[in-house]
Amino acid sequence: MKKRAKEIERTNEVLVLISYGTEDMEAVIIIDILRRAGVLVRVAVKMRL
Numbered sequence: 001m002k003k004r005a006k007e008i009e010r011t012n013e014v015l016v017l018i019s020y021g022t023e024d025m026e027a028v029i030i031i032d033i034l035r036r037a038g039v040l041v042r043v044a045v046k047m048r049l
Helices: 024-036
Strands: 013-019 040-046
Touching: 013 024, 024 040
Parallel strands: 013 040
Antiparallel strands: none
């Protein structure tokens, strides 16, 4: 097998969207499990104006 000259590094990354009305534990549990699995977690929050 030939190797590529430059291997592409893959990163597990996810964006967790949180909106108004989301219970605290709904978000925290999902974020915690993903981080423990080694996933880079980014969080975006949409607040009610």
